Amino acid sequence: MDLKKLWQTTLSELELQISRPNFLTWLKNSQLIEKNKEGQIIIGLANNFAKEWVENKYHKIILGILRSLDETIKGIKYTVITGPTKEPALKIRNTQHEKINKSHPSFPELKIDPETNLHPRYNFNSFVVGSSNELAYAAASAIIKDVGKKYNPFFIYGGVGLGKTHLIQAIGNEIKQLYKNRIKTKYVPSEKFVNEVIWGIRNKRMDDIKSRYRNIDVLIIDDIQFIGGKERSEEEFFHTFNALYENNKQIIISSDRPPAAIPTLEERLRSRFLGGMIADIGLPDYEMRVAIIKTKLQEQNSALSDDLCGLIANKVRKNVREIEGILNKITFYRENKSDDLTPAIIEEIIDSSIQQSFKNISPNQVIKVVAEFFETTPNELTARSRRKEIVEPRQIAIFLLRDILSLSYPNIGEKMGKRDHSTAIHSYEKISEEINKNRDLNQKVILIKELIYKQ
Amino acid sequence: MKLIILRSNLKEGLNKIDKIVGENLNLPILKNFLIETTDNKIKLSATNLELAITNFISGKIIEEGGLTIPINIFSSIINNLQTERINLEVKNNNLIIKTDNYQAKIQGIKKEEFPIIPKINNEQNFLEISTSILKQSLCSIISAAQMSNIRPELNGVFFDFQINSLKLAATDSFRLSEKTISNNQFKTQINKQLKTIIPLKTIQEVIRIIKENDDKILIYFDANQVLFKNNDLEIISRLISGDFPDYQAIIPESTETEIIINREQLINAVKLTSTFIDRLSEIKISIKEKTKNIEVYSTGQGVGENQYLIPAKIKGPSLEIVFNWRFLLDGLKNLNSEDVVIGLNGNNKPAVIKSPDDISYFYIIMPIKSS
Numbered sequence: 001m002d003l004k005k006l007w008q009t010t011l012s013e014l015e016l017q018i019s020r021p022n023f024l025t026w027l028k029n030s031q032l033i034e035k036n037k038e039g040q041i042i043i044g045l046a047n048n049f050a051k052e053w054v055e056n057k058y059h060k061i062i063l064g065i066l067r068s069l070d071e072t073i074k075g076i077k078y079t080v081i082t083g084p085t086k087e088p089a090l091k092i093r094n095t096q097h098e099k100i101n102k103s104h105p106s107f108p109e110l111k112i113d114p115e116t117n118l119h120p121r122y123n124f125n126s127f128v129v130g131s132s133n134e135l136a137y138a139a140a141s142a143i144i145k146d147v148g149k150k151y152n153p154f155f156i157y158g159g160v161g162l163g164k165t166h167l168i169q170a171i172g173n174e175i176k177q178l179y180k181n182r183i184k185t186k187y188v189p190s191e192k193f194v195n196e197v198i199w200g201i202r203n204k205r206m207d208d209i210k211s212r213y214r215n216i217d218v219l220i221i222d223d224i225q226f227i228g229g230k231e232r233s234e235e236e237f238f239h240t241f242n243a244l245y246e247n248n249k250q251i252i253i254s255s256d257r258p259p260a261a262i263p264t265l266e267e268r269l270r271s272r273f274l275g276g277m278i279a280d281i282g283l284p285d286y287e288m289r290v291a292i293i294k295t296k297l298q299e300q301n302s303a304l305s306d307d308l309c310g311l312i313a314n315k316v317r318k319n320v321r322e323i324e325g326i327l328n329k330i331t332f333y334r335e336n337k338s339d340d341l342t343p344a345i346i347e348e349i350i351d352s353s354i355q356q357s358f359k360n361i362s363p364n365q366v367i368k369v370v371a372e373f374f375e376t377t378p379n380e381l382t383a384r385s386r387r388k389e390i391v392e393p394r395q396i397a398i399f400l401l402r403d404i405l406s407l408s409y410p411n412i413g414e415k416m417g418k419r420d421h422s423t424a425i426h427s428y429e430k431i432s433e434e435i436n437k438n439r440d441l442n443q444k445v446i447l448i449k450e451l452i453y454k455q
Numbered sequence: 456m457k458l459i460i461l462r463s464n465l466k467e468g469l470n471k472i473d474k475i476v477g478e479n480l481n482l483p484i485l486k487n488f489l490i491e492t493t494d495n496k497i498k499l500s501a502t503n504l505e506l507a508i509t510n511f512i513s514g515k516i517i518e519e520g521g522l523t524i525p526i527n528i529f530s531s532i533i534n535n536l537q538t539e540r541i542n543l544e545v546k547n548n549n550l551i552i553k554t555d556n557y558q559a560k561i562q563g564i565k566k567e568e569f570p571i572i573p574k575i576n577n578e579q580n581f582l583e584i585s586t587s588i589l590k591q592s593l594c595s596i597i598s599a600a601q602m603s604n605i606r607p608e609l610n611g612v613f614f615d616f617q618i619n620s621l622k623l624a625a626t627d628s629f630r631l632s633e634k635t636i637s638n639n640q641f642k643t644q645i646n647k648q649l650k651t652i653i654p655l656k657t658i659q660e661v662i663r664i665i666k667e668n669d670d671k672i673l674i675y676f677d678a679n680q681v682l683f684k685n686n687d688l689e690i691i692s693r694l695i696s697g698d699f700p701d702y703q704a705i706i707p708e709s710t711e712t713e714i715i716i717n718r719e720q721l722i723n724a725v726k727l728t729s730t731f732i733d734r735l736s737e738i739k740i741s742i743k744e745k746t747k748n749i750e751v752y753s754t755g756q757g758v759g760e761n762q763y764l765i766p767a768k769i770k771g772p773s774l775e776i777v778f779n780w781r782f783l784l785d786g787l788k789n790l791n792s793e794d795v796v797i798g799l800n801g802n803n804k805p806a807v808i809k810s811p812d813d814i815s816y817f818y819i820i821m822p823i824k825s826s
Contacts, residue, residue, distance in 0.1 A: 025482040025504070047693055048573035048680050049504045056571055080679050082696045104779060106628035107805065107821055109705045114608075114698035192703075203618040208648060 007032035007043075010065045017061055026050045026058070031081060039074035041066065044081035051078045116176055117187040122169035128295050130288030133163065136279035140171050143250060147175060147183060147218060151277030153241075153251035157258050158281030160450040161321030164254040167281070168220050171252060175218055185218040190226045194233045201232065213240045218250040224273075225255045228264035238269055245272075257447055263375050283446070284320065289313035292320055296327050302334070304341070311343055315350045318446070326353050361452060363401055363415050369451050370397040373444075382417030396445060398424050399431035404452065456492060456520025456545040460512065462536055468512040469530050471664045471688065472501035475508060475656075476526045482570075484523060489569045490543070490550075491521025500572060501526065506657045506692035507572045508664070524550050524563040532559055573691060575682045580649075581675040582621070584641040586685070587667040589674075592623055592634045593658055595816060598785040599632040600625035600655050608697035612658045615699075616649040616676075624702060625655075630782050630820040631702055632789060637815070645676070652699050653681055657692035664688065705819060707807060710798030712771035714742060714749060715811060718795045722787050724751040724763040729780045731755040737823055738780040742799075744773040753780070776802040777823045786818035 007030070015023050031044040043062075045051045054062070055078045066073045112119050129137045136158075142150050158164050172185045200206040213219065219240070227233050244251055255262060258280070259273040284292060290313045297303055304312075316323050329349050334341065364378070371378045374393040381394055394416065401412045402424070409421040409428075416424065435442040472488055488501040495516060500509045522545045529550075533541070538554040545551075545563070552559040593612065602610050606628070615622040621641060624633040661683055665672060675682040683690040728738060733755040741750040749767045754760035776799060787795060792810035799806045802822055809817040 021481045021483065047504060048691075049502065049507075049570050052571035052573050082679050104629055104823055105803075105821055107626070107631065107702075107705045107819075109702070110626070110628050110700045112701060112704065114700050117701065199617070205618065205647065 003032045003035060006066070006069060009069055010062065013065045014058070014061060018058065026053050029081070030054075033079070033081075035073070039072045041073055041076045043076055043078050045078060046081065048080055051080050054078060113176075116172060116185045118169050118172045118176065118185070120173065122166045123173050124170050126295055126299060127163065127166055127170055128284075128288060128292045130284055130291065132282035132284050132288065133158075133167070136167060136281050139277050139279050140167055143252070144171060144174050144178065147179070148248040148250040152245065152248070153253055153273060153276035155253045155255070155259060155273045155276060155278045156281065157255045157278070159256065159283070159319075159446050160453075161319040162281045162283065163320055164256075164281055165222055168222060168252050168254050172218065172220050183217045184215065185220070186213075186216045187220040187222065189222045190224050190233075190237075193221065193237065194227060194230055197230075197233045197236050206236075209236065210240070214243045216244065216249065218252070219244055220252045220254075222254050223256065224253045225257065225262045225265075228262050231266075234266050234269060238266070238272070241269070241272055251276075256450070257443075261444075283318060286313055289316070289320075289323065293323060293327065296324055300327065300331055302331055304330070308341060308343065308346055311346055312350065315347070318449070322353065326350055329353060361405065363405060363407060363412075366400050366404065366452055367397050367415070370400065370448055373448050373451060382415075384417070395427040395431050396448065398427040399445070400448065400452070402428045404449070456490075456522065456543070457518035458492070458497060458514050458516055458543045460497065460514035460541050460543065462533060462539050462541055464512045464514060465533055465541060468497075468499045468510050469526070469533060471510045472499055472508045473526050473530055474663065475503045475506060475660060476501045477503055484564050484568050485570070486525050486527070487523035487564060487569070488526045488529075489521060489523045489566055491566055492516050492519045500569070502570055502572060504570065505654065506660065506690060507570075508660065509572060509689040509691075511687040520545050521566040522548065522550055522563040523566055523569045524561050528561055532561075573680060575675045575677045575680065575691070577677055578675065580645055580677070581673045582616070582641050582643040582645065583671050583673050584636070586665045586670050586672045588636065588640055589672055590662055590665055590667050592636055593662050595789045596623050596625045596632040596634050597655070597658055597662065598789060599627060599630045599818065601627040602655060603627065608652060608695055608699055611652040611654045611695045613699040614649070614651050614653060614676075614681075616643075616645060618646065618648065624699070626700070626702060629779070630786065630818065631705055632786070632818045633702075633706075633816070635815045649676055650699065651676060651681065652695040652697070654692060654695055657681075657690065661690060664690070705805060706817070707798065707800055707805060707819075710771075710800055710807060712742060712769070712774050712799040714767045714769050714797050714799075715794050716749065716765060716767040716797065718787055718790060718793060720765050721751075721795065722784065724765050725780055725784050725787070728753040728761050728763050729784075731758050731761055732780055733758070735823075736779045736781060737777050738783065739775060739777045742767075742769055742774045742776075744769065744771070771799075774799055774802055776806065778806075778820060779823060782820050786820055789818055790816070 011027060014027065026045070027050070029046040030050070032041065033044045034042040045054055059076065063076055066076070111121070127137070136156050139151050139154055143154055156164055156168065169187055172187050175183055175185050196209050200209040227237060241251060253273060258278065259265065259270045262270070290309050293309045293312055312323065312326060316326060326349060330341065330346065333345070333349065367378045367381060370393055371381045374389070376390065376393065380390060381397060398412055398416055401407050401415065402409070407415070409424040412424040413419040413421045431445070435445055476486060476488060478486070485503060488499060491498050496511045497514045497516065498509060498511055500507060532552060536554060536557065538557070540554065542553040543550060544553070548563050548565055550561045550563050552561070597612065600609065600612065609626060609628065613624040615624065619638050621636045622633060623636070624631065665688070670685060672683055672685045675684065679694050679696070681692055681694055725738060728751050731753050732738065737753065739752045741752065746769060747766055748764045749769070750762050750764055752760070752762040786808045790808070790810050792813060794811055795808055796811050797806060797808050803824060805819045805821050807817055807819050
């Protein structure tokens with residue numbers, strides 16, 4: 001007899017022997033959880049009161065019934081079922097809460113699943129696949145089918161707002177949906193990891209952190225570049241990484257650049273990352289941008305004509321998140337001002353949102369970001385050195401000053417250590433040409449631009 | 456059982472337990488409370504099977520024993536009696552109440568039928584804290600929680616024990632409050648992190664019952680229950696299973712616009728302008744860069760409109776933001792400093808309300824989308 005049936009039979013006999021109120025109060029939602037080899041049975045009850053009551057008052061009757069059904073049963077243990085509370089035991093009357101609920105926005109972060117830390121918003125239905133991310137997508141699909149075995153670790157990199165987080169969270173959500181609780185998934189932004197390590201050090205509870213991370217089946221770490229240079233976190237992550245890796249647990253890592261380009265990352269970690277699958281997410285092409293726009297509009301239950309979609313796709317090339325922002329503004333405009341969207345209005349919306357991103361950037365900031373990216377100083381960048389490691393960054397800085405801020409060449413020359421304007425022209429032209437040929441350089445320039453926009 | 460009790464003692468004891476006794480259609484005995492003698496003390500207990508409150512009162516015990524009796528009948532008798540000395544006696548499942556000039560007989564149910572109140576298994580796992588600190592802390596955060604059918608894990612107060620501090624938090628998804636109690640304000644042997652959600656109803660009872668004084672209260676944490684205990688009181692409750700949301704992500708790291716403003720004045724402004732507020736409960740606050748006032752504005756359709764200017768120190772860009780006025784008021788009332796700091800990040804991101812010199816508390820509120 002299986003456990004469920006055994007308990008059903010027991011309950012129906014028990015019902016005859018005790019009063020109905022008692023039966024309903026104490027044995028509702030009870031379960032026979034387990035029977036072990038020694039003939040011990042574990043019965044789960046709804047709450048502590050039920051446990052005390054059943055244990056003290058009904059133990060003999062229950063044991064008697066169970067034994068008459070199954071002679072091998074020797075004893076019973078009682079426990080309280082802790083699972084997600086399905087319904088509050090006390091009825092809640094319709095509170096103010098429900099009334100407010102409709103019009104009042106709530107904290108968006110509260111939708112995050114506290115157990116896995118994943119946001120349900122990120123799924124594969126809303127992930128648009130195109131030439132710039134198809135490799136990453138294919139690898140992700142393979143990982144979901146064969147967790148921990150195929151591509152491990154899976155390292156994914158790409159610029160800001162291109163869908164890294166979306167993809168890695170979607171992997172997590174998909175795994176959770178497919179394997180339910182059999183596979184324990186956890187998504188951790190690396191900043192959070194660092195904070196936990198700091199907590200562990202402060203309170204001398206590093207073991208807590210260790211054990212917390214080592215029984216995860218799928219560990220998803222976002223923006224790993226932040227961990228670079230934080231020695232203790234790197235070390236802790238290294239050990240966690242090894243422990244999980246050796247046990248065939250899946251590790252998924254994202255970063256804004258390839259492992260080799262994270263300067264502060266320890267060598268041993270870098271080599272670990274290189275040992276798995278590395279995929280990049282690049283800038284989406286025109287068709288893909290249109291597809292993204294259409295998907296987003298569909299999510300918002302709105303639509304735009306093909307012309308207008310094309311217009312947005314043409315104007316916003318670099319950042320998918322920016323597209324999202326612009327679409328939100330368009331929706332807002334429609335709801336509040338007018339339904340009649342002309343290309344001119346859309347252009348105005350786009351310009352105003354993109355403009356904002358460079359509005360507050362000064363030339364010095366650009367130089368500083370470039371210097372930091374190449375791990376040098378603004379002074380060195382503007383000095384006279386003709387070393388190769390400095391020349392290229394210097395040219396990139398000049399290129400960006402022209403490209404982003406549209407400074408005049410003489411002004412750029414002045415800013416870059418009193419150089420001649422012809423040097424600035426040469427540098428600008430050289431980089432403009434190179435980025436079309438040299439993929440590496442292009443990637444670097446894109447990354448630096450994003451860092452500048454973030455300022 | 457035979458007792459002589461002072462009316463005031465009995466009344467006070469009943470007050471502590473009577474709020475949790477409610478209708479339970481399945482088990483009529485839950486309308487009763489248990490009065491019994493144990494170790495030379497008189498013990499009153501009541502439960503609704505979610506939480507149980509036990510409370511010891513003093514009195515003269517002539518004969519040991521116990522009985523359960525309907526609390527509403529008993530309470531109304533005790534409340535209306537004039538005499539101070541009350542004799543209680545149990546005879547054949549009846550409770551006889553006797554004073555100089557009054558006598559009553561209440562039918563009871565024998566005490567063996569009363570639910571057994573669970574015990575804590577791990578007696579080492581406790582935290583000792585002064586009742587006034589606990590009460591004040593709980594009071595400051597509880598208004599951010601509301602009972603809801605949608606998310607059971609929000610129907611409680613989050614106790615996040617971090618070894619070096621104890622954080623209490625509550626949210627109803629529209630606002631969030633957090634209070635940090637540092638480890639010099641409590642004593643404990645617990646040496647590992649502990650996260651647990653205590654039902655709102657339990658916390659309301661704790662706040663209602665415990666007195667604000669220097670006495671200590673002990674909080675015991677078990678796998679699925681919690682016990683608040685001092686000399687004459689025990690409140691044991693189930694915990695809410697599930698994980699409290701990781702609310703750290705909600706706390707803004709920085710705020711663009713910041714205003715410092717007199718708290719009383721703002722409370723007054725919110726109350727006053729709310730006169731015109733209709734069902735939507737919207738109140739608008741306008742902040743203009745480089746001015747010395749903020750404007751609180753509200754309007755009601757077909758009723759009218761009004762605005763209130765309050766002096767404030769303003770830092771950062773101009774902004775117009777709309778709140779539910781009750782939520783805003785709740786947050787302001789939870790503080791007790793003279794001034795409050797309100798930090799904002801645009802008109803659709805959460806706003807933070809805190810005191811300028813107390814970092815242990817904050818209240819975050821989600822604005823209403825302005826139209």
